[in-house]
Amino acid sequence: xxxxxxxxxxxxxxxxxxxxxxxxxxxxxxxxxxxxxxxxxxxxxxxxxxxxxxxxxxxxxxxxxxxxxxxxxxxxxxxxxxxxxxxxxxxxxxxxxxxxxxxxxxxxxxxxxxxxxxxxxxxxxxxxxxxxxxxxxxxxxxxxxxxxxxxxxxxxxxxxxxxxxxxxxxxxxxxxxxxxxxxxxxxxxxxxxxxxxxxxxxxxxx
Numbered sequence: 574x575x576x577x578x579x580x581x582x583x584x585x586x587x588x589x590x591x592x593x594x595x596x597x598x599x600x601x602x603x604x605x606x607x608x609x610x611x612x613x614x615x616x617x618x619x620x621x622x623x624x625x626x627x628x629x630x631x632x633x634x635x636x637x638x639x640x641x642x643x644x645x646x647x648x649x650x651x652x653x654x655x656x657x658x659x660x661x662x663x664x665x666x667x668x669x670x671x672x673x674x675x676x677x678x679x680x681x682x683x684x685x686x687x688x689x690x691x692x693x694x695x696x697x698x699x700x701x702x703x704x705x706x707x708x709x710x711x712x713x714x715x716x717x718x719x720x721x722x723x724x725x726x727x728x729x730x731x732x733x734x735x736x737x738x739x740x741x742x743x744x745x746x747x748x749x750x751x752x753x754x755x756x757x758x759x760x761x762x763x764x765x766x767x768x769x770x771x772x773x774x775x776x777x778x779x
Contacts, residue, residue: 578604588624629695630705631767638761645712646764649750654706658745662767663735667727672756679749686710
């Protein structure tokens, strides 16, 4: 028999059971008739995101340089992944001063770059498959993008942190990507991506 205000998203109950070592049925099977927040889940620390079904990943890439073209690096979430990604760190560095563009692309423009690389888990307690769903890529073929949300002026040899506050984090739904593109030909970029991903809930699928 269904409960009043029954909770159907199991990962929050899983968090409570694992974190507090509770036995038996779901410790929080339903909401109260009035919502009364008492626990801020992010305050539990990044190590507890595992119990919420989040996997954490990272990758650092050096694009090198090629004559007559600009370098690019990106993180892409395939359209059929059924996971949501959240980028919480992007660091960009160049050996020379140059401008770089940061773009969010979706749909037909959300394609891999010429070189695709694997990713590294930042928490070995993986939930699910041993490889992340997001795809890291790089290119020296002058990749271009649209929907630019920030233009960055790099100083030579000085890393630039794109995401400084929690509200700067970038959600990456299926079929979208974040791309960093340099402005100078024959100059490489050193880009670090760190992100977390989890399976989409039924209510999030379209």
